[in-house]
Amino acid sequence: MIMNTLSTDQQNLDAILTEVKQQGIDYLNHIHERSTANPSEVEIIPDLSEEGIGVKNTFAQFNRRFEPVMVASSGPRYWGFVTGGTTPAAIAGDWLSTIYDQNTQTAKGTGDISAVIELETIQLLLSLFNLPKDYFGGFVTGATLSNFTCLAVARQWIGKQLGKDFAREGVSGTVKVLSATPHSSAVKSLSMLGLGSGNFIQVKVMEGNREALDVADLELKIQALNGEPFILISSAGTVNTVDFDDFEAINILKEKYNFWWHIDAAFGGFASCSPKYRHLLKGWENADSITVDCHKWLNVPYESAVFFVKEKHQLLQVETFQNSNAAYLGDPMENFSYLNFLPENSRRLKALPAWFTLTSYGKRGYQEIIETNVEMALQFADFINENPNFGLLAPVRLNTVCFSLRDESLVAVFLNKLNKGGKVFMTPTFYNGKKGIRAAFVNWRTSVADVELATNAMLEILNEL
Numbered sequence: 001m002i003m004n005t006l007s008t009d010q011q012n013l014d015a016i017l018t019e020v021k022q023q024g025i026d027y028l029n030h031i032h033e034r035s036t037a038n039p040s041e042v043e044i045i046p047d048l049s050e051e052g053i054g055v056k057n058t059f060a061q062f063n064r065r066f067e068p069v070m071v072a073s074s075g076p077r078y079w080g081f082v083t084g085g086t087t088p089a090a091i092a093g094d095w096l097s098t099i100y101d102q103n104t105q106t107a108k109g110t111g112d113i114s115a116v117i118e119l120e121t122i123q124l125l126l127s128l129f130n131l132p133k134d135y136f137g138g139f140v141t142g143a144t145l146s147n148f149t150c151l152a153v154a155r156q157w158i159g160k161q162l163g164k165d166f167a168r169e170g171v172s173g174t175v176k177v178l179s180a181t182p183h184s185s186a187v188k189s190l191s192m193l194g195l196g197s198g199n200f201i202q203v204k205v206m207e208g209n210r211e212a213l214d215v216a217d218l219e220l221k222i223q224a225l226n227g228e229p230f231i232l233i234s235s236a237g238t239v240n241t242v243d244f245d246d247f248e249a250i251n252i253l254k255e256k257y258n259f260w261w262h263i264d265a266a267f268g269g270f271a272s273c274s275p276k277y278r279h280l281l282k283g284w285e286n287a288d289s290i291t292v293d294c295h296k297w298l299n300v301p302y303e304s305a306v307f308f309v310k311e312k313h314q315l316l317q318v319e320t321f322q323n324s325n326a327a328y329l330g331d332p333m334e335n336f337s338y339l340n341f342l343p344e345n346s347r348r349l350k351a352l353p354a355w356f357t358l359t360s361y362g363k364r365g366y367q368e369i370i371e372t373n374v375e376m377a378l379q380f381a382d383f384i385n386e387n388p389n390f391g392l393l394a395p396v397r398l399n400t401v402c403f404s405l406r407d408e409s410l411v412a413v414f415l416n417k418l419n420k421g422g423k424v425f426m427t428p429t430f431y432n433g434k435k436g437i438r439a440a441f442v443n444w445r446t447s448v449a450d451v452e453l454a455t456n457a458m459l460e461i462l463n464e465l
Ligand SMILES: Cc1ncc(COP(=O)(O)O)c(C=O)c1O
Pocket: 081, 082, 141, 142, 143, 144, 145, 183, 185, 186, 237, 238, 239, 264, 265, 266, 267, 293, 305
């Protein structure tokens, strides 16, 4: 019976995929009109039927029950969190990842060698970011997992400094981690790594409404460790105000002290695509490890991020991630396989959407996306500055506007109404002791018309309050 349904579906594959394609085209061509707010709730059906209903009926059921709750999160006015869009090339690449369905591990041999695409994509990304080629990189599902991967290698490095092999023996003692404004996902990674999310040593931020670390305080905190090795988690773009740590100053400290230097550049790394903003990252090329999210400013579909770890640390990386019980692997350095370098074993060909979009639009394409988004952020900030009901909570340093209402008690009700309106979506935050709102611009589609539409919606709500 089931074989009948499967073979009918197989026979109708052309019609099914054509219908899916047409719906996809309609959705993407009208995404600017689609609501950013979910209008309804979905009732969950907990039981699976004995007999399947085939893909045609399943598609109809999806359209009836789930499609209406899809919000335009990859559209031009979804400014909450740091939500990237999807370029046409990235969508094409993503479809092909599904169709070819490789299990991306190795780059040589007689079977699946799709890791070749991933290795090449990493080179293209290093080239896009003007980073040196002495980094080894790979794809994981998001910046959280990238932070986790980098910090796992850092943990192994610390162990080695103390004559221990944490990967085999487990973590012992307290690993010292210093940071000023780590993203919550880096702190979560410390918890997942058994280092303790409550264990990191807080470095002061610079004076003057900054989130970047205060280098003098960092040096004091380092000296207090009396030569103990430590991990520094630094920021290339904090999530609230997109502040960057001073990487040139960190380079000088790296000459003097023994530490693992990690940079979370989830979206701020893309500043390197523009000569106007590249200076923010000056000196980052000496970090031991770097996190970059691709489903943010590269505008590829979820789930996609990369880690870059200096090649000189490859052995530590393999010690951390190798499948120790898999005898057939041999020496992982010789018989390269991604599964020995990162958390997952089986894995999707996540590099292909990134490869498609990088190859399609090149360095110039990304420079334009980054510069246009920053331009839109600045225009939106002008609106905030010019309206006495609003106020910026921090200067706009790149692509995110962090602001509040003059009457702070109205922030929650204002944002709730705004988001419910479905024209634009933003997220709440808390910055410098104040309730605020964040609008992050990381979508290639966002235009002046979108900023106008959003600001008009904001003015309407102000009138209602
Ligand atoms: C600086 C930074 N690091 C890490 C993350 C976590 O990224 P993801 O949700 O892709 O795991 C984010 C997400 O906004 C971020 O902005």
